[in-house]
Amino acid sequence: MNFSLGRRILLTLAAPVVALVFSVAMSSIVLLISGSNPVAAFGDMMSHASRLETMVDILNRATPLYIAGVAVAIGFRMNLFNIGVDGQYLLAALVAAHLGAMVNLPGVLRIVWILVVAMAVGAAYSGFAGVLKVTRGINEVISTIMLNAIAISGIVAYLVREWQAGGAILSGSASRVGTTPIPESGLIPDLNSVVEFFTREVGQGKELTGMLVIAILVGLGYHILVNRTRFGFDLRASGINPFAAQVGGVPAKRMVVSAMVLSGAVAGLVGMAEINQVGFFPANPIRGLGFTGIAVALLGRNHPAGIILAALIFAFLDISSGVLQFTGAASREIVVIMQGVIILAAVVAYEVARRARERQEARSAAEALGDIKPLEAA
Amino acid sequence: MAKIPAWLRWSLYAAVGVLVLTTVQGFDDTDSLTAAGSSQSMLRWAVPILLAGLGGLFAERAGVVNIGLEGMMILGTWFGAWGAVVYGPWWGIVLAVLAGGMGGLLHAIATVTFGVDHIISGVAINILAPGITRFLSSEILTTLEGGSITQSPRVPGVGTFTVPIFGGGNIGTWQSPDFFGWIAAREWFLVSDIASLAKGLMTRISWVSLIALLLVPFVAWLLWRTRFGLRLRICGERPQAGEAQGINVYRYKYIGVVISGALSGLAGAFIVSPELSGIYLEGQTTGRGFIGLAALIFGNWRPLGVLGGALLFGYPFGIGLRDLDGSASHSLILVNAIGLGAVAIWAATRRKRGDAALALALGLVAAGWYLLSDTLPDVWINILPFVIVLIVLIFFAQRLRMPAADGLRYRRGEH
Numbered sequence: 001m002n003f004s005l006g007r008r009i010l011l012t013l014a015a016p017v018v019a020l021v022f023s024v025a026m027s028s029i030v031l032l033i034s035g036s037n038p039v040a041a042f043g044d045m046m047s048h049a050s051r052l053e054t055m056v057d058i059l060n061r062a063t064p065l066y067i068a069g070v071a072v073a074i075g076f077r078m079n080l081f082n083i084g085v086d087g088q089y090l091l092a093a094l095v096a097a098h099l100g101a102m103v104n105l106p107g108v109l110r111i112v113w114i115l116v117v118a119m120a121v122g123a124a125y126s127g128f129a130g131v132l133k134v135t136r137g138i139n140e141v142i143s144t145i146m147l148n149a150i151a152i153s154g155i156v157a158y159l160v161r162e163w164q165a166g167g168a169i170l171s172g173s174a175s176r177v178g179t180t181p182i183p184e185s186g187l188i189p190d191l192n193s194v195v196e197f198f199t200r201e202v203g204q205g206k207e208l209t210g211m212l213v214i215a216i217l218v219g220l221g222y223h224i225l226v227n228r229t230r231f232g233f234d235l236r237a238s239g240i241n242p243f244a245a246q247v248g249g250v251p252a253k254r255m256v257v258s259a260m261v262l263s264g265a266v267a268g269l270v271g272m273a274e275i276n277q278v279g280f281f282p283a284n285p286i287r288g289l290g291f292t293g294i295a296v297a298l299l300g301r302n303h304p305a306g307i308i309l310a311a312l313i314f315a316f317l318d319i320s321s322g323v324l325q326f327t328g329a330a331s332r333e334i335v336v337i338m339q340g341v342i343i344l345a346a347v348v349a350y351e352v353a354r355r356a357r358e359r360q361e362a363r364s365a366a367e368a369l370g371d372i373k374p375l376e377a378a
Numbered sequence: 379m380a381k382i383p384a385w386l387r388w389s390l391y392a393a394v395g396v397l398v399l400t401t402v403q404g405f406d407d408t409d410s411l412t413a414a415g416s417s418q419s420m421l422r423w424a425v426p427i428l429l430a431g432l433g434g435l436f437a438e439r440a441g442v443v444n445i446g447l448e449g450m451m452i453l454g455t456w457f458g459a460w461g462a463v464v465y466g467p468w469w470g471i472v473l474a475v476l477a478g479g480m481g482g483l484l485h486a487i488a489t490v491t492f493g494v495d496h497i498i499s500g501v502a503i504n505i506l507a508p509g510i511t512r513f514l515s516s517e518i519l520t521t522l523e524g525g526s527i528t529q530s531p532r533v534p535g536v537g538t539f540t541v542p543i544f545g546g547g548n549i550g551t552w553q554s555p556d557f558f559g560w561i562a563a564r565e566w567f568l569v570s571d572i573a574s575l576a577k578g579l580m581t582r583i584s585w586v587s588l589i590a591l592l593l594v595p596f597v598a599w600l601l602w603r604t605r606f607g608l609r610l611r612i613c614g615e616r617p618q619a620g621e622a623q624g625i626n627v628y629r630y631k632y633i634g635v636v637i638s639g640a641l642s643g644l645a646g647a648f649i650v651s652p653e654l655s656g657i658y659l660e661g662q663t664t665g666r667g668f669i670g671l672a673a674l675i676f677g678n679w680r681p682l683g684v685l686g687g688a689l690l691f692g693y694p695f696g697i698g699l700r701d702l703d704g705s706a707s708h709s710l711i712l713v714n715a716i717g718l719g720a721v722a723i724w725a726a727t728r729r730k731r732g733d734a735a736l737a738l739a740l741g742l743v744a745a746g747w748y749l750l751s752d753t754l755p756d757v758w759i760n761i762l763p764f765v766i767v768l769i770v771l772i773f774f775a776q777r778l779r780m781p782a783a784d785g786l787r788y789r790r791g792e793h
């Protein structure tokens with residue numbers, strides 16, 4: 001049995017590693033064809049990433065990716081595909097930033113208010129897709145694609161113009177247009193003091209986002225919910241075999257709506273990292289975190305810790321590739337190709353590993369049965 | 379209803395649609411809803427949606443869900459633009475079709491050979507494709523005169539033509555009479571409006587548009603009247619039955635998905651052609667692959683239905699483009715209200731009280747919106763196709779029927 005367990009762990013770990021290696025190999029080939037030196041390019045990225053300021057940037061990028069990954073993973077646990085995270089988090093961030101600036105609350109209460117509004121909007125928008133699924137039988141993939149477009153190019157595009165505070169707003173060194181700024185006291189403080197306690201002063205005006213704490217809490221909550229509660233058990237049971245779960249007394253329809261609501265509530269927090277960083281909802285916010293979140297959740301196998309690793313890998317590629325612009329070792333766009341290849345390679349590798357594991361299980365079951373002769377070889 | 383042939387049914391729908399447009403136009407004192415220019419730009423917007431939708435049809439009839447249409451379309455835009463700039467317009471189209479087909483091949487390898495979830499593979503392709511084009515832009519477009527990392531130089535087109543006699547096109551050097559133009563000028567109720575719209579569909583249309591329109595009957599024939607089509611469709615309905623008949627299911631799925639990518643690539647080539655933009659711009663597909671998917675669902679996984687969906691979704695874009703003050707788009711709200719009213723009546727005759735009340739409520743909201751506003755913000759035009767599909771799904775989801783094994787994992791020899 002020990003051998004089989006070891007092999008199983010090996011198979012689980014082998015798949016993402018193979019995907020990473022494959023992606024590095026593929027992008028190296030692309031770089032070689034285009035006349036760049038892959039060793040120099042990856043070397044530059046590595047040395048850039050080892051700087052404290054870059055690490056802060058990587059964590060800042062990994063934070064929303066992680067939250068998006070968890071949001072998608074909650075759905076995946078029940079075989080629900082929440083493609084709508086993009087629309088949910090943009091809509092949630094916009095409404096939360098606006099209401100956060102409009103409603104006058106002291107300090108911490110305002111922070112909580114903004115987070116609650118964001119989660120509520122995300123939950124409502126995602127829950128709508130859940131309701132459509134159980135009452136009208138509309139596949140959530142299709143409805144969330146439609147709802148994404150309606151939210152992003154419709155509602156958000158319209159409201160951001162309507163709610164735009166007059167003229168440009170100065171934030172940091174650059175002026176950006178957006179909603180009314182939230183007072184400083186209503187923003188989650190940065191974690192620079194914590195970093196500086198352990199290392200040195202963070203330079204270049206970089207701030208480690210306070211949303212990191214929220215992201216960790218979300219991860220813990222996700223772990224406890226899925227693995228330690230009745231609801232989580234029902235969720236996983238419905239995902240593995242909906243009919244068996246229903247026979248076992250799990251209300252299938254309510255589970256669908258609950259899962260979508262939960263997923264949307266977490267999705268609502270994705271945009272909070274940017275809101276807390278710039279202090280308002282910008283007219284051109286970071287988009288596409290939801291789709292990257294799908295990639296992150298897949299690479300991390302819906303596991304709370306696995307998603308952390310996946311989010312860090314994607315954030316590392318995003319951030320550390322910035323240095324390539326200055327060193328000129330390669331075109332930084334190569335990392336977008338890498339991300340696409342990683343995710344495609346990872347899902348293929350998981351699928352192959354899953355089949356290998358199934359064969360392994362079939363074989364060990366046959367061995368355990370011993371003298372009972374199987375009718376045909378697997 | 380089922381006894382009426384599909385083409386006649388869709389023509390009837392179209393005639394009723396024009397009647398509604400004509401009536402609404404009377405209220406709003408505008409004639410842009412049925413102007414020849416409107417149907418002309420409707421066609422331009424509809425062609426990429428139609429091609430993507432037909433692409434989706436091939437994949438999903440073979441049982442593979444393809445939400446990577448968007449990514450394959452992006453590949454088509456880049457290679458279409460690059461090929462047209464460097465080698466000439468027809469080469470651009472060939473390269474775009476090949477690039478889209480390669481995207482389809484990738485999707486087929488992942489989903490058919492490796493059995494990866496179709497949605498996941500599609501999402502991955504949608505992430506990968508913009509990465510590839512961005513990289514290629516940084517490597518190649520920046521070296522072209524007038525190109526940059528986000529855009530290409532001007533893209534040449536394949537040319538246009540006008541139908542003789544009906545649209546007033548030339549036969550040789552002789553300019554033929556303009557029959558529909560003549561009727562349109564008479565200002566006869568409804569008849570002139572139909573003629574005006576028809577003239578728009580026959581004047582200065584691109585050769586690619588013509589190919590796209592001719593593809594509709596061709597695809598209908600290919601998928602429903604040939605042995606190849608029957609075999610492809612059995613892979614989407616009951617692959618095990620096909621396997622029992624000795625059909626190589628994997629091969630038909632591969633063919634379906636690769637054609638799907640190729641058609642999306644062609645859609646991309648059309649987007650960068652002078653018909654629509656005349657230039658490659660990063661991010662210019664703006665979800666049209668998804669709109670194609672919406673047209674496929676709206677059209678109930680049938681070629682004529684896809685055409686209907688594409689024209690319906692292209693129409694508001696076409697109106698919005700020519701509508702500088704937002705008044706014509708505004709009239710479309712009334713069209714929506716009338717549509718919802720029709721749904722309410724339809725639901726009431728079927729004794730679906732809940733549906734009727736819901737449709738009536740939505741229709742009243744639309745009517746109230748129409749009365750209380752003067753113009754429509756342009757962003758609403760962008761989301762109209764998605765809203766329409768959502769409404770169609772809400773009220774008619776039970777009447778739509780996708781291929782039975784669509785999106786399911788199929789392994790040879792497993793049941």
